[in-house]
Amino acid sequence: MVDQSAKRTATVAAGAVAERPLLSIVAPCYNEAGGINELHRRVVDVCQTSAYDDFELVLVNDGSTDSTWSLIKALAAEDDRVVGMNLSRNHGHQLALSAGLTICRGKRILIIDADLQDPPELLPDMMR
Numbered sequence: 001m002v003d004q005s006a007k008r009t010a011t012v013a014a015g016a017v018a019e020r021p022l023l024s025i026v027a028p029c030y031n032e033a034g035g036i037n038e039l040h041r042r043v044v045d046v047c048q049t050s051a052y053d054d055f056e057l058v059l060v061n062d063g064s065t066d067s068t069w070s071l072i073k074a075l076a077a078e079d080d081r082v083v084g085m086n087l088s089r090n091h092g093h094q095l096a097l098s099a100g101l102t103i104c105r106g107k108r109i110l111i112i113d114a115d116l117q118d119p120p121e122l123l124p125d126m127m128r
Contacts, residue, residue, distance in 0.1 A: 021081075023047070023055040024106025025123070028096035029114040033066040040075050040082065042120040043112075050124040058083045059114070060100040063090030 025043055029036060040057065047055050059082065061069040072084040085099055097111060110126050112118050 020105045020107055021054045021056045022107055023052050023127070024058055024104035024109045025055060025112055025120075026058045026060070026097065026100035026104050026109060027112050027114040028060045028062050028093050028100060029064065029068050029072065030062045030090065030093070030096070031064045031066045031068060032114045033064070033068050033071055035116055036068060036071045036075070036114065039112075039114055039116060039120065040079070042116070043123070044079070044081075046120045046123050050127070052123075052127070056081050056083055056104065056106060058085065058100045058104045060085045060087065060096045062087050062092070062096035 025047075027039065032039070036059070043057050047053065057079075059072045059075070061072055061084065069084070069086050072082070072086070076082040076084045083103065085103060087096060087099060091099075101109065108127065110123060112120060112123070
């Protein structure tokens with residue numbers, strides 16, 4: 001069972017086709033309540049300073065037991081570039097990543113860990 005953010009679900013249900021963003025950044029998330037806002041802030045900062053304003057950040061909650069999903073929903077409500085997906089239980093990093101890859105729409109896709117192990121500031125180097 002997958003619960004996507006209302007924004008994406010409504011768009012798909014209405015049959016609307018939005019133009020594809022240049023870049024999708026996909027991040028599987030498991031118990032990331034303590035760092036999800038920082039991830040968002042840093043991804044937005046690096047994309048804006050690198051002239052990648054046309055992006056989406058796909059955050060996949062992999063059955064977290066903390067408030068990760070609530071925080072993802074709040075970010076999606078305040079930032080149209082954030083797409084949230086909620087897996088019904090913990091399926092593991094690889095399946096969460098695969099789920100995110102199925103809904104991302106970018107012409108280019110970058111994968112990042114939500115725990116900031118891979119600094120978002122490396123995204124411009126990955127785009128080369």
